[in-house]
Amino acid sequence: MPECALTRTQFHLLQTESKDLLAAQKLKVLVCAGTGCVANGSMKVYDTLKAACETRGLNVCVALREEGGENSVHLKKSGCHGFCEIGPLVSIEPLDILYTHVHPEDCEEIIEKTLLGGEVIDRLLYHKDGQAYQRRDDIPFYKLQHRIVLRDSGKSDAEEILEYIANGGYSAFEKALFEMNGEEICKTISDSGLRGRGGGGFPAGRKWESVRRNVSDVKYVVCNGDEGDPGAFMDQGVMEGNPHSVIEGMLIAGVATGATEGYIYVRAEYPLAVKRLRIAIAKAEELGLLGDNIMGSGFSFHMHINRGAGAFVCGEGSALTSSIEGKRGMPRVKPPRTVDKGLWAKPTVLNNVETYANVPQIVLNGAGWYRSVGTENSPGTKTFALTGNVVNTGLVEVPMGTTLRQVIYDIGGGIKDGKKFKAVQIGGPSGGCLTEEHLDLPLDFDSLKKVGAIIGSGGMVVMDEDTCMVEVARFFMNFTQNESCGKCVPCREGTKRMLEILERIIRNEGELEDLDTLESLANTITEASLCGLGQTACKPVLSTLKYFRNEYLAHVVDKHCPHCNGRKRHLEINPKLCRGCGKCKRNCPMEAISGELRQPHTIDVTKCIHCGACWGACPFGAIDAIEEEG
Amino acid sequence: MDASNAMLQRVEEIIDSYGCKRENIIAIMQDIQAEYKYLSRETLEKIAEKLGIGVAKVYSVATFYENFSLEAKGKYIVKVCNGTACHVRKSQPIYDGLREYLQLEGKQKTSADQLFTLETVACLGACSLAPAMTINDEVHAKMTPESAIALLEDIRRKEAVQNA
Ligand SMILES: Cc1cc2nc3c(=O)[nH]c(=O)nc-3n(C[C@H](O)[C@H](O)[C@H](O)COP(=O)(O)O)c2cc1C
Ligand code: SF4
Numbered sequence A: 001m002p003e004c005a006l007t008r009t010q011f012h013l014l015q016t017e018s019k020d021l022l023a024a025q026k027l028k029v030l031v032c033a034g035t036g037c038v039a040n041g042s043m044k045v046y047d048t049l050k051a052a053c054e055t056r057g058l059n060v061c062v063a064l065r066e067e068g069g070e071n072s073v074h075l076k077k078s079g080c081h082g083f084c085e086i087g088p089l090v091s092i093e094p095l096d097i098l099y100t101h102v103h104p105e106d107c108e109e110i111i112e113k114t115l116l117g118g119e120v121i122d123r124l125l126y127h128k129d130g131q132a133y134q135r136r137d138d139i140p141f142y143k144l145q146h147r148i149v150l151r152d153s154g155k156s157d158a159e160e161i162l163e164y165i166a167n168g169g170y171s172a173f174e175k176a177l178f179e180m181n182g183e184e185i186c187k188t189i190s191d192s193g194l195r196g197r198g199g200g201g202f203p204a205g206r207k208w209e210s211v212r213r214n215v216s217d218v219k220y221v222v223c224n225g226d227e228g229d230p231g232a233f234m235d236q237g238v239m240e241g242n243p244h245s246v247i248e249g250m251l252i253a254g255v256a257t258g259a260t261e262g263y264i265y266v267r268a269e270y271p272l273a274v275k276r277l278r279i280a281i282a283k284a285e286e287l288g289l290l291g292d293n294i295m296g297s298g299f300s301f302h303m304h305i306n307r308g309a310g311a312f313v314c315g316e317g318s319a320l321t322s323s324i325e326g327k328r329g330m331p332r333v334k335p336p337r338t339v340d341k342g343l344w345a346k347p348t349v350l351n352n353v354e355t356y357a358n359v360p361q362i363v364l365n366g367a368g369w370y371r372s373v374g375t376e377n378s379p380g381t382k383t384f385a386l387t388g389n390v391v392n393t394g395l396v397e398v399p400m401g402t403t404l405r406q407v408i409y410d411i412g413g414g415i416k417d418g419k420k421f422k423a424v425q426i427g428g429p430s431g432g433c434l435t436e437e438h439l440d441l442p443l444d445f446d447s448l449k450k451v452g453a454i455i456g457s458g459g460m461v462v463m464d465e466d467t468c469m470v471e472v473a474r475f476f477m478n479f480t481q482n483e484s485c486g487k488c489v490p491c492r493e494g495t496k497r498m499l500e501i502l503e504r505i506i507r508n509e510g511e512l513e514d515l516d517t518l519e520s521l522a523n524t525i526t527e528a529s530l531c532g533l534g535q536t537a538c539k540p541v542l543s544t545l546k547y548f549r550n551e552y553l554a555h556v557v558d559k560h561c562p563h564c565n566g567r568k569r570h571l572e573i574n575p576k577l578c579r580g581c582g583k584c585k586r587n588c589p590m591e592a593i594s595g596e597l598r599q600p601h602t603i604d605v606t607k608c609i610h611c612g613a614c615w616g617a618c619p620f621g622a623i624d625a626i627e628e629e630g
Numbered sequence B: 001m002d003a004s005n006a007m008l009q010r011v012e013e014i015i016d017s018y019g020c021k022r023e024n025i026i027a028i029m030q031d032i033q034a035e036y037k038y039l040s041r042e043t044l045e046k047i048a049e050k051l052g053i054g055v056a057k058v059y060s061v062a063t064f065y066e067n068f069s070l071e072a073k074g075k076y077i078v079k080v081c082n083g084t085a086c087h088v089r090k091s092q093p094i095y096d097g098l099r100e101y102l103q104l105e106g107k108q109k110t111s112a113d114q115l116f117t118l119e120t121v122a123c124l125g126a127c128s129l130a131p132a133m134t135i136n137d138e139v140h141a142k143m144t145p146e147s148a149i150a151l152l153e154d155i156r157r158k159e160a161v162q163n164a
């Protein structure tokens, strides 16, 4: 047995030391360093603050172990607070102040007034309905949230492992390692009722128990950080803001099942998440929390990171494992299940980022505690990425069973620009839409399933009265069609046909029969596809057909959709692409197009009825639909 | 040593850094592409040779994943997000505006001066600040067609100064 880098006693000393160090910090400034705030310029704020503090003779400390003495400020990079649109965010502890929209020009004043003078700068606080909010958690956006997974995100230094330890980190792992056996850990997870947060909602404990029972020389723990839903960023928030919670959850899964190798598969578009995870892994290895014979227990665990390469289908379990193996990421027929033959055909625990991030707190506080949050069949919380036509967009975490109305109105602040609510799409391209009549539905796995929707991974797009729901269905079908891996015919060809029909309907060229064709095609694709991508690809179409059939009818019968036209679009011929073939002119029923042969043609918008005939006829793609503002 | 030889040598170094292990092929291609923006034919052949697998196999992995490009790309890769949140906040006009600014026609993605390649991406995880886009992985938030074009113009100007 190799010698251990950190004994259990040393770990306890490290815990006490970290706690003391954190408690001794007098003044802490946390600059949000999540993707959103960085894009808004938060790193410039960080640099300016640092330089300006130094000029004023303040001792700027970055690492937890640095002690700056009396005149010191601890400057940290935090994870995402979830309310990126009011960023860049800067919070100041222990004064409990959250400053919003902070720019480099504000730094001098922050140092002068707040850091040195203890005064609050009203201008930089969050304001709503004439009221200023100093504390983050008093802001309506946060008030109804219940943060377990996102608890420390925004409140602690995402790159400092000692701070994670100071906040109780890795003690659940220690408990699992020394005070519990595999069976007990699996039972605790089962009893907690934790269900997979990646979309399916499969009981995590049952999955772990299957892997634990499997006899094998090697077993694997894999974390799905592919987050493919185009409009969701919960897992990104967790990986960037609290990477150690994911690592600790995976370590516990390792202890529980006897697995010794861990893989985290991260979406290619999340370079910052990869960076934070890499730092976290390196620091955990350095301390001896990852590696051989951890804390002298005899348990070893090694962690690897794989970056995705832009294929949505790789979020599917068997595609993901084959991508880690360096192959094309195509799903395979099941069984065998991943728990029996997963990565390299060995028993594998595969869970989502958020699922793992829940684990340490369950082990630490017990299954009963976890069950006290959420509903009977869906305990705990769920994170959602609230986006679209809603006043407050961002990451929210609420107890399962919270109603849509609470999320959209109380947390989200209602519909933007005083418009009316129309629908919300949950679960991205594999999900369905919910309408006004569902606003009081509790958000949990089973209630949503009953009405043909899913919790999914947690993307939640709010749509107002001006949205054309056929266009929404087309958007998602376009996405899935692009992402179909092509392995099976129903999905590959079926989604293409569906998309063609939807495009035709959008152009007001559809027929009534098209709606039946859509439905029957959708049923075939759902039944006959090999993997979840195909099996759920038609959900957006089916649910919009169910709840918004009248909008399809407006397109196919009236040949006029009030929402699409309300958006004001006109057609224009791009003279650079037009070859003057005259095809559009011959197809136009209104004689709205003029032009000489082999010369660029033009459309007279006053005569045009937007039938789209020219658009479909042009062999050179020279006709553009131009969206007008307003 | 000419540029192509230097590149192949660097490619070998990258493959070696992964211990010539087959399962690391995706990471190897990602690292090579991060430096050279695309995977040339010679690169794919080199990977096949060093990993001891057929060129066809390497090619099939490279073509499966959307992020791998087998064509040369511009110095700056501009990706306009067309994820759900960005789409509903009008990302399409940004893409169209940039296409026009870069004078891209038909299937062309890279500008004539080889400075920019224009692509789309489904969600950058900056949805609250939609519409978003990246230039060589740096995220820019709350874009409009005008501000996007201004960013590119800025880069063009800087490049012109550097080359002068
Ligand atoms: C096409 C497709 C894409 C998926 N994408 C993801 C994803 O991005 N993230 C994720 O965690 N699960 C995704 N899943 C679900 C996974 O297959 C798997 O069920 C999940 O990672 C298991 O973890 P959980 O039980 O903790 O949710 C996807 C499934 C399908 C069919
Ligand atoms: S359903 Fe679609 S994505 Fe899934 S295996 Fe078949 S073709 Fe590929």
Ligand code: SF4
Pocket: A571, A584, A587, A588, A589, A590, A591, A592, A593, A603, A607, A608, A609, A610, A611, A612, A613, A614, A615
């Ligand atoms: S959309 Fe129809 S009416 Fe308008 S120019 Fe084209 S063909 Fe003519």
Ligand code: SF4
Pocket: A573, A577, A578, A579, A580, A581, A582, A583, A584, A585, A600, A601, A617, A618, A619, A620, A621, A622, A623
């Ligand atoms: S069909 Fe296209 S190329 Fe031909 S004249 Fe019309 S716009 Fe020009």
Ligand code: FES
Pocket: A032, A033, A034, A035, A036, A037, A038, A079, A080, A081, A082, A083, A084, A085, A087, A088, A089
């Ligand atoms: S990145 Fe700062 S709040 Fe989200």
Ligand code: FES
Pocket: A230, A231, A232, B081, B082, B083, B084, B085, B086, B087, B122, B123, B124, B125, B126, B127, B130, B131, B132
């Ligand atoms: S949809 Fe564009 S960043 Fe998420």
